[in-house]
Amino acid sequence: MSKVYSKEEIEFLKQNVGFMKLTTIAKKLNRPYHSISIKVHRLGIGDTRSQTGMVTLGELAKILFVDRKTVENWVVRHELPCVKQITRQHKQYYFIKPGEFWEWAEKNKEKISFYKIEKNILAPEPEWVDEERAKNQDRIVNYRAWTISEKRKVLELKNMGYTFGEIGKKLGRSASSVGKQYYRMKEE
DSSP states (O other): OOOOOOOHHHHHHHHBBBBOOHHHHHHHHHHHHHHHHHHHHTTTOOOOOHHHHHHEHHHHHHHTOOOOHHHHHHHHHHOOOEEEOSSSSSEEEEEEHHHHHHHHHHHHHGOOOGHHHHTTTTSSSSHHHHHHHHHTOOOOOOOOEEEEEEEHHHHHHHHHHHHHHHHHHHOOOHHHHHHHHHHHHHOO
C-alpha cells in the first residue's frame, strides 16, 4: 500500500520540480523515483517552463522560427546565456531565462528576424523589440543558392577582418546568412 503524501511533501514538490532532478527530490523525501514521477504528473507540475519561467532551446527555436541547431550555435559560439539542468532521471535540458535572452538579443539584433516573433510570446518583452519588429515588417525573405565566387568572397573578406554585416552588405545578403555560410564552410 502506498504512503500518502503530506502537505509538506506536496509543497516541497511544488517548490522544487524544475529546479531539482526528480531523483534528488525522491532521495530527499525518501520515496521511490517512480512514486515522485507519478505524483508530479498528477499534480500537473511536471512542466519545467511553467515552474521556472525559463524556455528550452527547442521552445525558443519555435518561438523565433529558427532551427534548434541555430539556437545551440548561439549558445556555443555567441554566448547566449543558458542553464543546463537534468529534470527527470537522466534527461538534460538547456534552459534560457527570457530576460537574459532579450539582453543578449539586443546586442545581437542582426541574428534575429524580429518580425516573425509574436508579440509578448516571451515575456517580459522590452520596448525596443517593437521598433525592431517594425523595421523588419516589410522584409521579404528570398533564398538564393550561394555561388562559389560568393563563398570565396566571404572567406576572403572575413580573413581581412570584415564583420558578417559588412560582408552581407557587399554581397546583398543578411549578416546571419553570411555567418551561417561562413561556419558551414569552416566545418567542411
